[in-house]
Amino acid sequence: MRDPLRVTTLGEALVVMDPLSKGPLRHVGTFEKHLGGAEFNVAVGLSRLGHAVGWAGGLGDDEFGEEILAFARGERVDVSRAILDPDAPTGLYFKEWRALGQLRVHYYRAGSAASRMRFDGLDVEYLLSGEILHLTGITAALSDSCHGLISDLISAANERGVTVSFDLNVRHQLLKGRDPREVLGPLAARADLLFLSEDESGLLFGGGEPEHVRKARRDIRAATVVVHGAEGAFAVEEEGIFEMPAYSVSVVDTVGAGDAFVAGFLSGRLRGWSTGECLDLANACGACAVTVPGDLKGLPTEEEAFALRRGLGAQDAGR
Amino acid sequence: MRDPLRVTTLGEALVVMDPLSKGPLRHVGTFEKHLGGAEFNVAVGLSRLGHAVGWAGGLGDDEFGEEILAFARGERVDVSRAILDPDAPTGLYFKEWRALGQLRVHYYRAGSAASRMRFDGLDVEYLLSGEILHLTGITAALSDSCHGLISDLISAANERGVTVSFDLNVRHQLLKGRDPREVLGPLAARADLLFLSEDESGLLFGGGEPEHVRKARRDIRAATVVVHGAEGAFAVEEEGIFEMPAYSVSVVDTVGAGDAFVAGFLSGRLRGWSTGECLDLANACGACAVTVPGDLKGLPTEEEAFALRRGLGAQDAGR
């Protein structure tokens, strides 16, 4: 394992059941098993880009939990602080491709091992041992104990001076009617580095344009707010607004694209790059991710992400 | 079962063998089994849109016949008048995706249970018990006895005042060199509601433009003639010509699109909608159908068709 850890993250890693054919799930007979989970994706993404990263989270003490650990070790992500819960299963979700290409997800994560995590059960020292602690609004929406855990972790990190990276990641199916502004807003307000989709920016700040973010940023802690959309991304900082257009690629599966984007941005930060360069690497990682099916398969290596940035092309380059 | 029936239809339901890879069939090793058949598709489409519908037709007294019945019951289509023939198999066809994306079908429906249907064997009372009786030129092309059956059914419906909906559906492989104008023209001329593709309008009326149809309509019974193409659809009635552009979607499989269109239009009629609104729902249903592989899987529910009409979009709407 590379060390010392530079980023730690905590969240739910899940088994993903991917339908082998399009259309309503009732007509799908065969599924492929993959792995996913927002923070887990970010951890794998950072590791592929060459950084020492640790992931913690609750898993069932079952085959799926073991599989996630083995996969993570294979990807050189430190999972020494994963928590195996003998009384609850590993989280799970099904993807469904409806007519018109619309994605629906069906969660089996209520009562999962991760949803039962508590601040008391964490190795906080470990989680604060890197330069960046990456968290998301998904964990905060899993359960009350998880919400408390995220809140307490942010406080601890704020106190210790560890950079809190927070991806809002609103999931209405988990919020079950609760207002994301109330549930997640106060957490986002205490992050040092905040990631939002355009829609989420609209939700939180009243609009997805740089100007909306610039105004809103005054009221929150974040030194950097990053907003990403299909056309590109921008970051708002004290120093100004940085924009970077998206790479034009053929989209196959957008799940995991945001996580790839975050991994790319954080990687730039760890390299000490400028915010513009960070955005560009983030865009490149997001672009690689959407060209390949599955939440994790498209997360690029450093070599692949850099190749895209250099403007690689010919299909037979590897022949 | 919902009742009373509002639409009845009669035709051949088939097993569809769908190649799991593109290219000449000789190179395809694996096939998925699906179900289809023009009138059957319309029945399922209408049921998904919320209407009480009954399908009748000949099936082999075999596994495939039982499967079609079970599927239809699952879809809440009344199949109480299906005819199980112990001496002939359920119809079958293979799809083939040739170079350049061209679809070929290979029929195994000569001598099928449906091709042996006779007017004598039908429960005519049942078939005339709804508001609309939907028929197509496919059944009329299956065999002589089927042609007679369609002709006699139309007469009976005309007499009883049940609306005859007729989709020309020219299939050259079934016509085996016979002129569709001669074989199907006289049947189409006695329908109350006539559905044509642009090509079929050209064949029957000398052109696929509204003007061609307007002129030709004088010589036939149909109060409404609907012509659908890739760009949109129009209807010609006494009151005038109604046009509606197609929805722009990403096409995956066009088989069944016409049947989805018909189901949408008939659904509009049953709702008492204007012809323009009927065309729009028809377009929406056709659009949903082509975005999903398989003849039947993409037939939308009311919810899905309406969502498209409202202009739904974001890929992650269901997350």
Next chain:
Amino acid sequence: MRDPLRVTTLGEALVVMDPLSKGPLRHVGTFEKHLGGAEFNVAVGLSRLGHAVGWAGGLGDDEFGEEILAFARGERVDVSRAILDPDAPTGLYFKEWRALGQLRVHYYRAGSAASRMRFDGLDVEYLLSGEILHLTGITAALSDSCHGLISDLISAANERGVTVSFDLNVRHQLLKGRDPREVLGPLAARADLLFLSEDESGLLFGGGEPEHVRKARRDIRAATVVVHGAEGAFAVEEEGIFEMPAYSVSVVDTVGAGDAFVAGFLSGRLRGWSTGECLDLANACGACAVTVPGDLKGLPTEEEAFALRRGLGAQDAGR
């Protein structure tokens, strides 16, 4: 739908994820989706044997719930009293084939729609409208509300004079350490017709031999106690002990065998057969079920079960 209903049952119908390869689940990449659930299996089994049967139970208001309803309608099981829960998913489980052919199941049914069923939400009139009400210990183990529901239903049936058929079906993963004798014993004691495996007989009555059951039967309500094992089955009644050897078949998948057995026995009862004949039909149904993979696929039709009883054989009988 055939009517009037002769058997009603209530329980959890589930989606079953069946691994396409043997070995630890972490190494399995592809799964086939099937359906199952003890009471659901019994309902389908009875319908295939020709009886009018109704199944009730909680389902998620989701694709899987719809699929279960469509499948049941296709199988001619009345599901008019199924309860769609908008706030909880349809139950789910994974099968796993470990080394040495050992089956493990991984449940995702905590918090499922079925586990949230309450006696208040049921149409008790409907459930008591047949001759037999079939229940199992699985439902009673799902949750406290489900345990209460089963207890109350048995009381209502006892009062009304409807025969209560009860299959103990101990599931340690659902009991989570609770003693099945305490949780399920009092329910079993109030059934009219009790089904046990040999192991369960040992657990409840101190042994799996006819003599153990004969003694224990004095203290319970059941007029008939049926015990089934790999070698055969026996029934203990006031009139005596009836034994019937198992059919010798090649075992592929034992899941669902007990449910097929129960369906066969109940079918015999509905036909007014002697207890010995009931056992024989039960054995035949169980034998058919284990020769085919999947919980439901092997449930025989009357024709198939009778053929086995007549001693059918030659592999090419159907050529």
Next chain:
Amino acid sequence: MRDPLRVTTLGEALVVMDPLSKGPLRHVGTFEKHLGGAEFNVAVGLSRLGHAVGWAGGLGDDEFGEEILAFARGERVDVSRAILDPDAPTGLYFKEWRALGQLRVHYYRAGSAASRMRFDGLDVEYLLSGEILHLTGITAALSDSCHGLISDLISAANERGVTVSFDLNVRHQLLKGRDPREVLGPLAARADLLFLSEDESGLLFGGGEPEHVRKARRDIRAATVVVHGAEGAFAVEEEGIFEMPAYSVSVVDTVGAGDAFVAGFLSGRLRGWSTGECLDLANACGACAVTVPGDLKGLPTEEEAFALRRGLGAQDAGR
């Protein structure tokens, strides 16, 4: 192509749709495409054993017909006299594995290209150009014109002195209630070499024991009558009765075993072997065939068949 031809055969080659899972076809979602047909199997079997062989028969002028021709050419079977019919499809059948391991087949060969063959359309010179002409009762059961064709061909071969090999191959689904003794008996009576299963011997000769055959042989032309069963095979000739026990192997799929047996026996004949040796090679070929799924895949090469006869064994012989 090896030449000159030593065996010619004529019959229907078919596409076989093989279910990828066991159980009733209605529950099977995926099928593998294979090829088969009794005489075609014999031709391929003989070619693998090293003999020059020609197959003729009717095929649709379609993808499946082309595939059969390409496969045969690949197997070095001469197909120069195959007849492509532009107006009828290539024959097809589905396999189904019912409960208890029972095989059912579902034919789509009514009206197939092969069923439309007529004696007039054949190249009789070609068919009589080898030492042996192999025919079966299947072709004779396909249609009236096919029955006439077989009868006329046998007459021509009898006259010319070409050995007629005839495999009774009773197929009740094709006979549709006709008595095989009446339809096929007179043909079998004119063969020089007659192959029967034990059941068929019972049907034709009143029993499957050597003694039954010995008596019956007096009334027919055949110099050699071969009867094969699961336990072994025997041949009855003027010189006496020759018996040979079957090889003990693990049976996977018995379809095609009889054809492999016939190919082995004919191969022995072409090598000039004694009847006992012919039976042994026939048994070896049949044994190889049943250990592999599919009608054709298990047909052994000379090397494989001989290895079995030498008593090969260790599983890792090829490592």
Next chain:
Amino acid sequence: MRDPLRVTTLGEALVVMDPLSKGPLRHVGTFEKHLGGAEFNVAVGLSRLGHAVGWAGGLGDDEFGEEILAFARGERVDVSRAILDPDAPTGLYFKEWRALGQLRVHYYRAGSAASRMRFDGLDVEYLLSGEILHLTGITAALSDSCHGLISDLISAANERGVTVSFDLNVRHQLLKGRDPREVLGPLAARADLLFLSEDESGLLFGGGEPEHVRKARRDIRAATVVVHGAEGAFAVEEEGIFEMPAYSVSVVDTVGAGDAFVAGFLSGRLRGWSTGECLDLANACGACAVTVPGDLKGLPTEEEAFALRRGLGAQDAGR
């Protein structure tokens, strides 16, 4: 087999392992086996277009070698001069679809049977018996003995007056750092008909424009140099420069497109067509090939290639 041979070719035919899912190979669990190899593709392409063609090359004396021979015989390619090597395996390669749609290939052809071919082992008379001998730079890059073999064959053909068709086909993975200009340039300079991609033209002639080729052609033997790119193709001859735009089709898999192009051009030559017509048929063949996955499946028949040239279209043309 059609004869006499009009084209002969020599090269490596390989087994192709095609991943069933996109993304890095480490995440791919299932592969489909196909066949390929540049010269082999050309041979199959020419045969489908109706020409008598013979392919020679080294194959392992193993299952894959036998499969390649059977496939070729099925496609009516003469393989009587294929060389089965008992001491080396048939060549093999894996395809990999990386992020961004980039193709990588992984060769297992070092030490393959083909790489061990020597001029001494060839039937030179056979290879020079047609009008055209087609060779490629791939064979020349396989090994030293193969390079010598190609050089000697070209000399023999030049001497005998047999047209040498040479496709440069630079494969960096086989050249392992050697300069293609040095390794392949002298061979290309002795061809009569030279095929280049635009990139290869740049490499060899300093640019991919007609003008570059016109100048360079003075120093080489080739009467015709053909350069093909995504937009179209051009040929440079003494008489001038001929250009032909590509057909616009939906690209699925570009592997084998160049070989289809070559087959089309050579087919035009064999038909005695003008250079412009040859280019157009070549473009049509290349277009068909890229619309279907796999190296060989999309190679068109004459009927398909001509249909594209006539401007065929409607998706349901074959219904």
Next chain:
Amino acid sequence: MRDPLRVTTLGEALVVMDPLSKGPLRHVGTFEKHLGGAEFNVAVGLSRLGHAVGWAGGLGDDEFGEEILAFARGERVDVSRAILDPDAPTGLYFKEWRALGQLRVHYYRAGSAASRMRFDGLDVEYLLSGEILHLTGITAALSDSCHGLISDLISAANERGVTVSFDLNVRHQLLKGRDPREVLGPLAARADLLFLSEDESGLLFGGGEPEHVRKARRDIRAATVVVHGAEGAFAVEEEGIFEMPAYSVSVVDTVGAGDAFVAGFLSGRLRGWSTGECLDLANACGACAVTVPGDLKGLPTEEEAFALRRGLGAQDAGR
């Protein structure tokens, strides 16, 4: 990673292409990718049984090499000393299931990265840092440099007092006609712990009975010689002969059984168990391995192996 290492091993890890259907490879269309390699299997087996183990060996610097490393890390095998060769591919082999259940393997390991390993490139300190160094005759048969490497490693271990465990593992396809007694005998003679199959014992010692081994052991270094066969295993030591019968299980795939056996025996040694107990654990591990397809999937955890030894059974134990 657990530490300190107790066992180290060195060998070739390979990609295994497993046919998804039985029969000659030419008829197999789809393959599953797995991993294997004798020493790699032993390493994974030991890790699953709870021991700290390190594997070293040559891998291509390619996707397959990366996959093997990731898998091993996931299994907690230390691969820090694996050698990535940029100029040669990772080894590969195909399995083939011939008629009669016979396994053939097709190697693509000539010129592989592992075959190019040299003693000079190894970290000998690392390899001698555990209590046991496990080697096999496979590596010694790969190439001359590998043979030298094994010889030198044994010498170094003998000198240092590290126990050399050696599994003869004769592979005729790698020996290519060389006499295993000459190539492998001298290496086996210097091992401290020697594993042989019955056949190998016959080859090396003139017989597979304990008596043969007892006599032969006098001339070699090994304190313990273990011989395993289908019926059981025995060990010969100074103290006597220990025998232990095999567990009776249903065999699915024997590949990897020997490696599982070795892992079990070594695990017993590391636990300080008696030779009889070691044999029993070895038998249990071998039994688990053969009940699951694939080289590695059936390697048991400590829990599974111990359960078998306790005599576990009921199929539904995990429900």
